[in-house]
Amino acid sequence: MTDTTNHDADQGSDAGSGDMFNTAAGWVLFAAGLGLGLSIVAGKVFHGNDPQRPDTLGYVIEGVEEGGDEKVEMTMSEALNMDGVDVSAGERVFAKCAACHTIEAGGANGVGPNLHGIMGANVGGVAGYGYSTAMSNFGGQWGWDEMNEWLNNPRSYMDGTAMGFAGISSIEDRAAVALYMNANGSNLPVPEYVAVAAEEDEAVAGEEAEVEAEQDAAEATSEETAAAEASE
Numbered sequence: 001m002t003d004t005t006n007h008d009a010d011q012g013s014d015a016g017s018g019d020m021f022n023t024a025a026g027w028v029l030f031a032a033g034l035g036l037g038l039s040i041v042a043g044k045v046f047h048g049n050d051p052q053r054p055d056t057l058g059y060v061i062e063g064v065e066e067g068g069d070e071k072v073e074m075t076m077s078e079a080l081n082m083d084g085v086d087v088s089a090g091e092r093v094f095a096k097c098a099a100c101h102t103i104e105a106g107g108a109n110g111v112g113p114n115l116h117g118i119m120g121a122n123v124g125g126v127a128g129y130g131y132s133t134a135m136s137n138f139g140g141q142w143g144w145d146e147m148n149e150w151l152n153n154p155r156s157y158m159d160g161t162a163m164g165f166a167g168i169s170s171i172e173d174r175a176a177v178a179l180y181m182n183a184n185g186s187n188l189p190v191p192e193y194v195a196v197a198a199e200e201d202e203a204v205a206g207e208e209a210e211v212e213a214e215q216d217a218a219e220a221t222s223e224e225t226a227a228a229e230a231s232e
């Protein structure tokens with residue numbers, strides 16, 4: 001890296017206050033050079049020099065298949081059509097909700113609103129229940145994907161919600177409980193799942209994961225550069 005040479009020359013030649021500035025500027029250049037070098041290395045690690053994609057895709061996809069992030073791995077429509085994901089499985093999952101919610105027609109509002117007919121209903125629309133402002137202003141309806149994302153992590157889906165529930169990590173359980181709610185006063189059509197399309201989704205998801213990893217690496221190096229600049 002030529003920056004280091006410049007930096008050494010600066011230190012050797014000048015004296016006085018200008019020297020301090022040059023030294024600092026030298027370090028900034030050095031840090032920037034280092035960051036650039038790292039991102040080039042990162043680029044090689046993720047891509048290699050050969051632009052061809054290998055026949056069998058690399059470890060990124062394998063990791064996904066082994067079950068890292070379920071949202072990447074499986075869509076709601078796939079989960080809804082899986083063996084064992086059904087109304088009775090959903091009834092068991094609903095035990096987690098029953099402390100705060102009733103589901104039968106005309107059931108009382110408790111800590112949370114009665115959920116009879118909630119699938120397809122307006123968000124925050126149960127009469128006589130005092131919603132948080134977050135939920136009453138949210139808008140929209142409870143479709144399959146909305147319910148999936150909400151139950152995965154209520155607080156990240158709806159900032160400021162009063163639902164004190166951490167969420168359900170398994171997409172099969174989220175799908176099952178949505179089917180159970182759908183069978184109690186709603187009758188939304190269950191989305192079909194076409195296996196071929198889903199395989200393509202997985203390939204796309206794998207590529208996205210790769211791109212994300214690359215972006216992470218780039219962000220990390222630019223953070224390092226920023227940190228180096230800040231500490232001057």
Ligand code: HEC
Nearest residue numbers: 096097100111112123124125131132135161162163164165
């Ligand atoms: C600790 C109590 C609690 C638990 C457990 C809980 N909820 Fe809730 N839930 C609430 C509260 C409170 C609200 C209203 C949130 C607000 O106003 O921001 C709510 C709102 C909802 C809504 C929106 C209703 C509407 O009218 O739009 C749905 C759907 C829902 N919960 C589903 C569930 C499901 C399914 C489970 C179980 C997997 C569950 N909740 C578990 C307290 C709970």
